[in-house]
Amino acid sequence: MSNPVSFAGQIGPEHVQQVVDKGFKSVINNRPDLEGGSDQPTSAQIEDAARNVGLDYVYQPIISGQITELDVREFANHYNELPKPILMFCRTGNRANSLYQIAKQMDLLDDEE
Numbered sequence: 001m002s003n004p005v006s007f008a009g010q011i012g013p014e015h016v017q018q019v020v021d022k023g024f025k026s027v028i029n030n031r032p033d034l035e036g037g038s039d040q041p042t043s044a045q046i047e048d049a050a051r052n053v054g055l056d057y058v059y060q061p062i063i064s065g066q067i068t069e070l071d072v073r074e075f076a077n078h079y080n081e082l083p084k085p086i087l088m089f090c091r092t093g094n095r096a097n098s099l100y101q102i103a104k105q106m107d108l109l110d111d112e113e
Contacts, residue, residue, distance in 0.1 A: 013049035076108035
């Protein structure tokens with residue numbers, strides 16, 4: 001896997017093994033708990049499943065359309081420290097992708113050219 005990061009829509013505990021099978025080493029969850037109602041798996045449920053299969057896991061909830069500079073800097077710190085490749089997810093993947101693109105534009109990511 002050449003790209004250090006990929007983006008996805010909501011995942012659940014039942015998807016974590018597939019994440020490992022695809023070669024990811026870390027997961028960043030950018031979706032606030034209960035944003036999608038009670039049907040949405042909680043961060044704690046996904047984190048338990050992720051840690052059980054050896055994935056690093058970060059919960060960094062971002063409210064849709066409200067990414068702040070602080071959010072971007074916090075994400076960059078996670079990105080720079082976590083084992084790659086990283087799977088980032090939110091409801092659709094767009095928020096996670098935006099966070100990454102802004103951090104890249106601000107030149108905050110260590111391994112970016």
